[in-house]
Amino acid sequence: MTTIQGKNFIGYSLSALATKTFRSYVPAQDNYLEETFHPATPDEVEQTMALAEKAFDTYASLPASQRADFLVAITEEIMALGDALLERAHLETGLPMPRLQGERGRTVNQLLQFADLIREGSWVEARIDTALPDRAPAPKPDLRKMLIPIGPIVVFGSSNFPFAYSVAGVDTGPALAAGNPVIVKAHPAHPGVSDLTAQAIVKAAQRTGMPEGVFSMLYDDGHEVGTALVQHPATKAVGFTGSMKGGMALYKMAMERDEPIPVFAEMGSVNPVVILPKALESRTESLAKTLAGSVTLGAGQFCTNPGLVFTVQSPALAQFEASFQQEIAGVASATMLTAGICQNYRSLRDEAVAHEGVKILHRSEAEANHSNQAEATLARVDAKTFIDNPTLQEEVFGPFSLLVVCEDTEELYTALALLKGQLTTSLMADAEEAAQYPQLLRLLTRRAGRFIMNGVPTGVEVCAAMHHGGPFPSTTDSRFTSVGRDAILRFVRPQSFQDWDNSLLPAELQNENPRGIWRLVNNDWTQAHV
Amino acid sequence: MTTIQGKNFIGYSLSALATKTFRSYVPAQDNYLEETFHPATPDEVEQTMALAEKAFDTYASLPASQRADFLVAITEEIMALGDALLERAHLETGLPMPRLQGERGRTVNQLLQFADLIREGSWVEARIDTALPDRAPAPKPDLRKMLIPIGPIVVFGSSNFPFAYSVAGVDTGPALAAGNPVIVKAHPAHPGVSDLTAQAIVKAAQRTGMPEGVFSMLYDDGHEVGTALVQHPATKAVGFTGSMKGGMALYKMAMERDEPIPVFAEMGSVNPVVILPKALESRTESLAKTLAGSVTLGAGQFCTNPGLVFTVQSPALAQFEASFQQEIAGVASATMLTAGICQNYRSLRDEAVAHEGVKILHRSEAEANHSNQAEATLARVDAKTFIDNPTLQEEVFGPFSLLVVCEDTEELYTALALLKGQLTTSLMADAEEAAQYPQLLRLLTRRAGRFIMNGVPTGVEVCAAMHHGGPFPSTTDSRFTSVGRDAILRFVRPQSFQDWDNSLLPAELQNENPRGIWRLVNNDWTQAHV
Structure with missing residues (x-):
């Protein structure tokens, strides 16, 4: 070994x-390794x-x-x-x-x-x-x-x-x-x-x-x-x-x-999720379950954790709230990465829920005999309070989410327009419903690096079409x-070679295209030699 | 009109x-338009x-x-x-x-x-x-x-x-x-x-x-x-x-x-040009003529103006110096863009040539009855002085160039290694001679956005393979x-769309590829639909 x-x-x-030296901390045991x-x-x-x-x-x-x-x-x-x-x-x-x-x-x-x-x-x-x-x-x-x-x-x-x-x-x-x-x-x-x-x-x-x-x-x-x-x-x-x-x-x-x-x-990012009314009505239970799973996954310790969920007043809302808090309550508490992260989580969460107008829907308990456990917390706020308190859009790193309830679509747009740059935004709606909200699509597209339909932001697929990044302050450079x-x-930069002898060029640029790569030759994409 | x-x-x-208002200045006449x-x-x-x-x-x-x-x-x-x-x-x-x-x-x-x-x-x-x-x-x-x-x-x-x-x-x-x-x-x-x-x-x-x-x-x-x-x-x-x-x-x-x-x-950039000994010997006159043309083009008011020319002691050097100064002398003086630019040119050039060890090879005269004309100036310095005086690598915006003469290849490498980031570097050498200097090729490649063989840096072709940019301080972002x-x-950033309905996607990303563009689909380049 x-x-x-x-x-x-x-x-x-x-x-x-x-x-000087330091040692490894064991968060679940609150002690140090040798x-x-x-x-x-x-x-x-x-x-x-x-x-x-x-x-x-x-x-x-x-x-x-x-x-x-x-x-x-x-x-x-x-x-x-x-x-x-x-x-x-x-x-x-x-x-x-x-x-x-x-x-x-x-x-x-x-x-x-x-x-x-x-x-x-x-x-x-x-x-x-x-x-x-x-x-x-x-x-x-x-x-x-x-x-x-x-x-x-x-x-x-x-x-x-x-x-x-x-x-x-x-x-x-x-x-x-x-x-x-x-x-x-x-x-x-x-x-x-x-x-x-x-x-x-x-x-x-x-x-x-x-x-x-x-x-x-x-x-x-x-x-x-x-x-x-x-x-x-x-x-x-x-x-x-x-x-x-x-x-x-x-x-x-x-x-x-x-x-x-x-x-x-x-x-950091709060990864706003918007639920449109028809989706809320037709998928009340499944949305609550999916979102609760995403909020609590890995004790909420993901940059893609959905920290804000927006919806508009509708008949299905009461049932959704009940199911959402029940689903959150059903998840076992989990150890956080460090004592500092756990303390920080608690204090930021407590600051958020201390705002007048913010109501706790559910707060889990930490298990006995386990240190540094995060209590999953779901809270609710009306959009007016959210709009008036910019600090409510700050990230609470951990299993916390804030349900923002808007009176109508106009208020939803006003709230979303205030959001800073995000890694992701998500929309819960089928295509037909979504198509009725072009302004909403633009608002959500422009504020994030990745826009998700009917899915949660946690889970970052490793593939060519992934953009894991977003406008400031989610990252310092939205272009990468x-x-x-x-x-x-x-970790690269372009370099031009002008009139270089073919024998001295990097293989990638030689006439013969010895590496057989795709190249833009005289404005056409080709794998052919020059 | x-x-x-x-x-x-x-x-x-x-x-x-x-x-408050201001007016257009006419540099050639030293007056203002109405x-x-x-x-x-x-x-x-x-x-x-x-x-x-x-x-x-x-x-x-x-x-x-x-x-x-x-x-x-x-x-x-x-x-x-x-x-x-x-x-x-x-x-x-x-x-x-x-x-x-x-x-x-x-x-x-x-x-x-x-x-x-x-x-x-x-x-x-x-x-x-x-x-x-x-x-x-x-x-x-x-x-x-x-x-x-x-x-x-x-x-x-x-x-x-x-x-x-x-x-x-x-x-x-x-x-x-x-x-x-x-x-x-x-x-x-x-x-x-x-x-x-x-x-x-x-x-x-x-x-x-x-x-x-x-x-x-x-x-x-x-x-x-x-x-x-x-x-x-x-x-x-x-x-x-x-x-x-x-x-x-x-x-x-x-x-x-x-x-x-x-x-x-x-x-800004001083666009160093290196002349290898065989090239200097075999192309003494043509190099002098080409470089003089590049130094004085547009009164030297190009970011790609060759402000530094490096060479190593060799028998052909004396003839090259004579020809270079003669060619510079043969170019008519030209009006600079503004009075400020002209004053700035003169003062930076005078600072450069005031260094002990810097010798003026030629300095043109401004024509009578023309204001704001730049006197084309060619100077020479030994590499030791250049190495000891970092200000000598600062840009003199205008028709000025400094010939840096090195004792040997080692001194050339030492001088080049001190150079800051540039828009361009140029090498005058045929392929056979250049191939004998791999370290030189690396030094010149790493310091500029564009590396030119047997050509001058002035003239920036507008095409896909052009990189007009370079490491700091030639630009603030060498990646573009x-x-x-x-x-x-x-002026763009990437955005990912996850699980979006095809009908709501931008045309460029729809299954049917209605725009017929090249796309990387499941890691293969294709113009086909999905």
Whole structure:
């Protein structure tokens, strides 16, 4: 069985210069595990970045097939850790084993999708415009363009996905796939899982002959290491999933550098769900059940948790409210990720329900003998109060949802128009009913990155058509997704080659199209050679 | 003949609330034209943004063919202004008539390319992943994604391209093509040209039935109006071409908003050219002639002007220096765009040549009886001095170039490694010689958005494979180009539609593929229906 090291992974070495250490907290038991973890020192940050910088040229120049082999090897090494990895995650996060097993599967699947993507190769968006030497008044040069990697990427592991958005998750996979070295700042809420995963990545890198520095991982239970990494001149982009406060701090830090760099921070969302009257009437029970399941899934610890449900006064509403609260009540309480997250949940929820006009429909009890359990809570408010109190649209991270009842469609539009940018919006209505509300469709479309019909926002499919991102403040950059193949676009930039000799061009741009990729040649899409 | 109005174009109305006015300066004559222009007041800014916000929903929902008709109509109305437009531009900018005629052609061509692009439609990058209702453990939903417009775009006209980077230029065209309203802040150095162009756009918008507010243009000879536009909550992105100081001021302003927005600022570049020894020997005269032409083209007032030329000590160097200075001396002096630009050129050039170790090889004289003429200047410095004085790599906007002579290849690499981000780098070498310098190719590739072989950086082809952009500080966002079809990607974001009814989807994502566009369907590129 693989032993947790507790030291910083600097290239292929372990390093623990700090005398200060921290330990893993077990939220379900309110105690600590034995291993100690060493926060990185400023010297260790410097060493790490120097190695990453050095690795970049070599790594970026490798054939895509070798980078793909590396990604596949990571998945093999992760699976080789076996149940020990899941059990450690269960201790450190309080998440149930089946969920963790599923999340590990998703993580491996994500990495394999990126391996496939770069093996196939068309993702580089090659464009070729051939020369017209005889054009008047000036000859047209030969121009060819493709996406290239940008350099070392700093990744902040998230608390709520110890695998899929952490050390080998949605940022690391595409950053490595594109040809960039990655430096992970491990999340202090699950350092043991991070340690085991880092070992898997390092093994995979060594086994597939990657240059040292292609991957490093540093510990810190404070903010010093993260700050130093974001401010380091060698860092070219940052991936982050977490709180608004954390995301905005990194974003501002990155903008204030001598050379500003992009920060892809996914920060939070209340994922409004709108139920139209006919849908409410015809599907009262099933909607209540589906929504209650989505609100309480994973103790509500998802960025896609439906925190606001809008509906209009109608005869079916009373029955829906009764069923919704009954369904919420039927879900067992669950452990939250950390003591801080649990306290924060309770205090934000209590602030929300303390507003005059907000009524608690149901509040679950935590089980005895379990620490850090979230009490699922459903509340109701009239739209007028919601409109007058902008803080009611702020995220309460946990199993909480607020039912906003509007007098009529006009009030619904007024309330929705006030919403800030979201990861998702959802509409419960059949096509015929929805078609009668064109303004509503526009309102919901413009406010989110993903618009769902007759479904809940939890569950983020890993595929090409997924956009997991949205207008500010749900993310810092609505143009990019963190999930699906297009996540790779965060860590590249285009480069044009003008009149280059064919022999010196990257394979993707050579006349012969040796990689057989799709290219836009003289404005036509083709896999043919030039 | 169309009369210059001098009032702000707020939707389909003219407005001149300010009592303060300014006039057009004629740089070649050092005097002012008669018409007066009214800076916009804060009220006028508010009216403008309210109209743009209102127009957005309608305009974004129009079929692409109608937006394309609008773009084509703009080109027709611009051409209908006839020579009066060119003559006014000649007065206001000092640029020669043939250049202005060419630039007008490029501007029209750019707009027509975007009309073609949106008529064809594949630019929306449609991705479709069809549902797998029977997938275990959870069914796969149907997901479809495409690029959508984002809202009102603020465009700052540039001083050095009165047509191609101004009112109807590289920002306005793609922003309108994508479905966004545009608000132009006219450059005060050519308000008359801006006025005539705005009239053409307004006529085209009315003729093709566009919603009022799809285009507005405001005047200001100070910074108040630009600041108010960038800070306005309805503004969703900013396009700017100009100085580092101006670009960074707008960038910081946009980052400090409650909702940060992207600023695409193209700010400057010295476009290093490297000449390898064999090329210098075999093409001594032609290189000197080509480079001298590029340095002095348009009085050096191009962001792609080659401000640094690197070479290594070799027997052919003395002859090259002699020829280079002779060729520069053979070019007639030319009027600069404004008195400020001319003064700035002289002072930055004088600062550069004042460094100990910098030697002037040639300095032209301004012609008698011509104001604001730039004296083309060629200087030389040894690489050691260049390496020790980072200010020597700062842009001198105008006909100036600095020849940096390196002792050997190692010193060349050291000097190049210090370079900041550039729009372009160029290499003068045949393929055989270039292949012997892999590290040099990497150094030049990583530092610029466009890498040119055996050509000069001036001349920016408008085509799909062009990347006119580059790492900071040449632009604020190296991921986007301002020239070519991909310029449209600056003004859109992706949106996913999950399990939407086919009848409610945008045409681009419907099963039948009514627009016949290329789509990535279940990870395969196809024009077929689903």
